[in-house]
Amino acid sequence: MKRVTQLVLMLCLILSGALCYAGSVDGTENEKGTPIDVIGKALHGSSDKSGSINASIDGHYLTVSFTENLGQVAIEITTASGGYVETLSITTPNGLQFYIPNTGDYIVNFTLPNGDEYYGEFTVTD
Numbered sequence: 001m002k003r004v005t006q007l008v009l010m011l012c013l014i015l016s017g018a019l020c021y022a023g024s025v026d027g028t029e030n031e032k033g034t035p036i037d038v039i040g041k042a043l044h045g046s047s048d049k050s051g052s053i054n055a056s057i058d059g060h061y062l063t064v065s066f067t068e069n070l071g072q073v074a075i076e077i078t079t080a081s082g083g084y085v086e087t088l089s090i091t092t093p094n095g096l097q098f099y100i101p102n103t104g105d106y107i108v109n110f111t112l113p114n115g116d117e118y119y120g121e122f123t124v125t126d
Contacts, residue, residue: 033056033057033058033061033063034056034057034058034122035054035055035056036055036056036057036108036120036121036122037120037121038050038053038054038055038110038118038119038120039118039119039120040116040117040118041109041117041118041119042115042116042117043116043117044114044115044116046114046116049068049070049112049116049118050118051067052066052067052068052070053066053067053070053110053118054066054067055108055120055122057100057122057123057124059124059125059126060099060100060101060124061097061098061099061100062077062097062098062099062100062106062108062122063095063096063097063098064095064096064097064098064108065093065094065095065096066090066092066093066094066095067093068092068093069092069093070092070093070112070113071091071092071112071113071114072089072090072091072092072113073089073090073091073092073110073111073112073113074087074088074089074109074110074111075087075088075089075090075096075108075109075110076108076109076111077098077100077106077107077108077109078106078107078109079104079105079106079107080104080105080106080107080121085100085106086098100124102124103123103124103125103126104123104124105121105122105123106121106122106123106124107119107120107121107122108120108122
């Protein structure tokens with residue numbers, strides 16, 4: 001009887017592990033969040049780098065990633081009315097995630113080392 005109990009417990013453990021793995025694989029295959037269009041605001045004669053900046057909003061989480069080395073990029077998040085939310089500087093290529101606590105309309109600004117500026121507008125909903 002002890003052997004049967006151990007076998008059943010082991011099968012339950014393996015089954016739960018397989019289900020957890022299947023759920024995590026399913027979660028990574030589907031891109032989460034709504035993409036944010038990044039638009040050039042002030043370009044100083046250089047090529048457009050908006051395709052190298054990927055931003056998306058998923059609930060209250062803003063995710064930003066850079067696909068190429070753009071140097072030290074300043075990221076500023078403000079409300080649509082101009083209120084300060086957060087400012088950060090990051091070395092690229094890299095990515096980061098911001099938590100936006102309040103619902104509403106926001107703007108994320110990216111300033112590259114050469115002075116080029118890009119922005120994206122997004123809405124946080126519950």
